Amino acid sequence: MRKIERSRMMPIALYRYNLALPLAPFQWNMSQNHDFIQSAQRTISLERDSVDALLPRIGADFTLACELLLNCKGRVVVVGMGKSGHIGRKIAATLASTGTPSFFVHPAEASHGDMGMITKDDLVLALSNSGSTAEIVTLLPLIKRLGITLVSMTGNPESPLAKAAAVNLDASVEHEACSLNLAPTSSTTVSLVLGDALAIALLEARGFTAEDFAFSHPGGALGRRLLLKVENVMHVGEELPQVSPGTSLSGALLEMTRKGLGMTIILGDDGRLAGVFTDGDLRRTLDKGLDVRQVTIDQVMTVHGKTVRPDMLAAEALKIMDDHKINVLVVVDGNDRPVGVLHVHDLTRAGVI
Template sequence: MTTSFKAQALQVLAIEAEAVSQLARFIDDDFERACQLIMDSSGRVIVSGMGKSGHIANKIAATFASTGTPAFFVHPGEASHGDLGMITKDDVVIAISNSGETGEILTIIPVIKRIGAHLIAMSGNPSSTLAKLADVHVCVKVDQEACPLGLAPTASTTATLAMGDAMAVALLNARGFSANDFALSHPGGSLGRRLLLRLQDVMHSDSAVPIVLVTASIKEALLEMSAKGLGMTAIVDSSGQLQGVFTDGDLRRILDQRYDIHDTAITMVMTPDCITAAPETLAAEALKMMEQRKINGLIIIDAQKKPIGAMNMHDLLKAGVL
């Protein structure tokens, strides 16, 4: 029985992969015109579909919206009962129907035309009523459904979703949509945190920064490290400029060298020319630097090379950057 399940699943994947692969033949002048219609529009993209096509339309609208093309989904049934009021003449409507003959979609087409919005049809039938009424038709025809009965939308919905992704990404590139733009629309997710969070947002500052003077002993530095709990301390001169850092790693390295921690100056065992970062550095960039240099913490300095903050891997973990 398990073998039968596996064989059927592999067949479904093969059919759907072939359906997506065959879409390349429909990336043509009509696809280009559809993208240009959206680029030239001063309004939003409204995506609509019924049944399974409606679920795909909802996802396509979400992908558009998160990649720089303002968009939302309108249910064609609800559109006939008031939701058409959300569509303006400046908008572009993408109507999705595999057959191109879905009644709920065709019912709202005359009103969309009367409003003056442009209409892009996405269907598997270039000769359908929907295709003929549209300003542009983007074909998503598939040779067969993955459903052995040929009834349940499977390969056709996969192909439509892939075509929507192709359109969204083509528009993303045309708009010069950046990773920072993407993060601005995803501030609550892990991607947003990685792309937006800066060291000034996660660092310990003011009195929480571990700092000792160059005149301090090893013992005084250890007491400062223990009090601040970051596994390191900055060493500064009388003007407050950073001269070096002393870390847990440095402590382990000097343990067998029999230093008198009471009388030995911290400058004798500190790491000069230590790795630092500016407060506006992206937390994700700092993480990459720390991993490359195999260090667990960073001193954050201002333009005068004075320590204004400190952070370690645990801070990045708490902030959701790791």
């Protein structure tokens, strides 16, 4: 190797030999007239055609795979290398969030200790377009020895992985969207769609509900809308503004001011809800020219008013507010006795809106 002179700007580690010099950047030979739109449309068409070709292959094998996953007593362990691994991670996440306990294990790491994460009660879902990925094939004898159910998703039904599986899902494609037919494109799209089909089929078979889904997503807006109940955000106890029938309107206004909710409950002698009076009712009263010092609250209140129950979803209460164009609801128990007040601002602070 030929020594070269060190430049003032050259790092010490690079100056000794030619091999230490950085390589010149690759020069792309790109046409000035390349049609990006045509390229994108071709890619989308090829991937769409590959997905369409998947439809007639959804049959007895797919049903068997669903039954195996549905009857799995442990978790569904998804494995895959390279791009299949990326798709596998997405499939595992989708399964886990739709009622099928699942996680992803990198097959290379499985050969170096992570195989201990898999139990006899689990099911392995292995993804490999070729069906002969070395890191996965290496695991097959151990999977068989442990008696673990294996479901494969490959592009080659004659491959070692497909033949070792209890059932193989055919994810083959005629042509990758890559013009060189090399980069995993159509094949990964088909695998992803097939994984989604599995997850949704299992979701429907389990009778998985929107509330079940929310329990898997408690931190997001969806979880708040599907899990938060009126009793979690309503005002209770001393915070409740309330007056009796016969109270002067001016006295009711003082109670509204003290409690700061822009309304007051009118409580009947039997402890049940008689009516409500809000800021909107006050405006309507003033428009009629009534004297607030002479009028009693039961003369101007809204009789009973709209109510909700404590165990109702906060999102349902919000819909009632939207439908009736009101900002506050009285929360009542099974005997129509007020136990709380819910204001639209409470729903805003809780992130329901």
